[in-house]
Amino acid sequence: MNQVIDWISQPWPWYVAGPLIALVMFSMLFFGKSFGLSSNLRTMCSILGAGKSCDFFDFNWRDQMWNLIFATGLVLGGLITHLYLSNDQPVHISASTIAELQSYGIENPGKNVVPKEIFNWEALFTLKGFIFMVVGGFLVGFGTRYAGGCTSGHAISGLSNLQPASLLAVIGFFIGGLVMTYFILPYLLIL
Incomplete structure (x- = not known):
C-alpha cells in the first residue's frame, strides 16, 4: 500500500498524464462539451443572480452543472492531495534559478510551491x-x-x-x- 501512495504522490510522467488528458478531451468532444475553468465562475455568478444585471451572465446555468461537478472534483482532489499525498520534498528547480531568485530576496526557492515572502x-x-x-x-x-x-x-x-x-x-x-x-x-x- 505504501508503494502505491509513494507512486501517486509523485508527479506523473508525461506519458501517463498526456494520454489521460487526451482521453478526457475525446470524451468531452464525443459528448459535445467544451472544457475551461473560467466558465465555472460564469456559471456560479449566473446561479447567484448576476444575469439580472449583466447579459453575459444571463444564460441557462443548469446546462453547465457538469462543469460545476468537475470544479468540485478539482477542489476535493486538491484537498485529498494536500492532506494525504503531500510530501516535504522541495520543488526541483535548477541551481541557476535558485541563485537568481535568491538575488531577488527569495530566501528558500523551491522549499514551497510559491514563495512565502x-x-x-x-x-x-x-x-x-x-x-x-x-x-x-x-x-x-x-x-x-x-x-x-x-x-x-x-x-x-x-x-x-x-x-x-x-x-x-x-x-x-x-x-x-x-x-x-x-x-x-x-x-x-x-x-
Missing part, C-alpha cells in the same frame, strides 16, 4: 504583495474575459477543437508569459 496575508498589505495578488488577479480575470476563456480552455479544449481563436490566444499567452518572466517580473521582485 510574496504570497502570504502580511505581504498582501505591501506594495509588492498588492501588485502580485490584487493587480495580478485582476489582470488574470480581465484577460480571461477579454480572451473569451482561460489558458486551460483555449490550450486544451480550443486547440483540440482546432479553433483559430484559441491558437491566437495561446500564442498570446506564451508571449505574455515570456515578457512577464524576462522583462517585468525581475523589477517587481526587487520592490
